[in-house]
Amino acid sequence: MDFVSGLRCRECGRDYPAEALHVCDYCFGPLEVAYDYEAVAATMSRDRVASGPRSIWRYADLLPVHDPAPVDLGAGFTPLVRADRLAAELGLGELWIKDDTANPTGSFKDRVVSVALTKARQLGFKIAACASTGNLANSVAAHAARAGMESVVLIPHDLETAKITMTSVYGGRVFAVEGSYDDVNRLCAELTSEQPTWAFVNVNVRTYYAEGSKTLAFEVAEQLGWQAPDHVVVPIGSGSQLTKVAKGFDELWKVGLLDEEPHVRISGAQAAGCSPVATAFAEGTDAIRPVKPDTIAKSLAIGNPADGWYALNAIRSSGGACASVTDDEVLEGIRLLARTEGIFAETAGGVTIATLAKLAAQGVVRSDERVVALVTGHGLKTVEALTGSVGVTATIAPTLEAFDEALAETDGPIPTTAARSPR
């Protein structure tokens, strides 16, 4: 049994049954899963979590579906890595990287898709679908294959090669749409009305899907010894992940798994070429003006973010900030994280790290805080972004002489093996 008491409109409070509904019939506000937190608190404990699987499903009591055999490739329980070398570069103190590149298809989307398709299957759906900037496409195609479901994935036509390959290899149907992600999203929102037997994970089952992102907060707290951090930096595409991370910390407190009430500052990271939330934050307005994205951070290139307004609220009410970074800064962010911590992030991770660097330089993220940065996708997905900015040190003939000569021309401390005399 799950602990879901129903769905509730975030705007007008109308109640709905726990079915494949994502917006309020009356005001179109987003529906949110409502839980019986008293029942969760009476059941869920640190020991119960610790004895669960090493995946998101260890937190099943706070997820919207229970299934003894969920649609699962092992999403979640990814490393939380202490990042002292990066912290030193940025002038920070205690810094951690939540390394979600380690998920089965290389991004945090496995968390939300595992939840969405487990619920979709329970609701009787046999076809999984989505609108995606790439990571979701990878994950839906893979999880659908795992579950024996058919999949229909719609993506912008100009995605990175790896993301297209990593989707189509699973054998589902993949449609490249001649337009932006916002065009794809609009098309899928319309298709949902025409194809009611398809589970569009981020449309008609989005209410359940989005809940999967709470597991990022659950894991961070558990991995810190059941303590919430002081500050979390989260990339913003639709804004859903950020709002759910905030909700996750609140829920842990609500059900009694934390000793101290969390006061987590949540800061948002966007690419300058698609920064509707950062712009609204900077202007101090409530209105999120949609934009036409132009950035290498394609996984965050959502010009009309569905949860932008809620993300903005979560940032402001937590005392966080929201900033944006240029594509050059994104690439430097990727290289900085790789160089200091050995983690290769996709462009969205570069956005997070570059924004962290910017907020640290501004004194918004402080050296007396315990900081967690969410790195949500693997660098192999977006290698072409780095073409021309990283490469081999030298191309040489297969001889010791050529190697010595080339090594001597490099910078830095490596050539301590001068003990070997020149031939």
Place this chain on the structure above:
Amino acid sequence: MSITVRVPAQLRPLTGGASEASVEGSTVGEALKALDAAHAGFAERIFDENGGLRRFVNVFLADEDVRFLEGLETPVTDGQTLSIVPAVAGG
């Protein structure tokens, strides 16, 4: 101007289940008001108290978000299609 309006599943009870409706109007706003005149109930569902579009309602003219055009004042031409789409999707 005769305009086709595509209606999302959530609002089809207002059109007797039809996924499209034909209306007259020379702007997006006029067309949507004509839709309410023909199928009572649309206005309170898609407009806020100030007469603007609700926060979670997107309207597309020929597949372009009217917020990138002139909003409800955007002129429409004969035979164009308007889509009403719930905004909460994606990501």
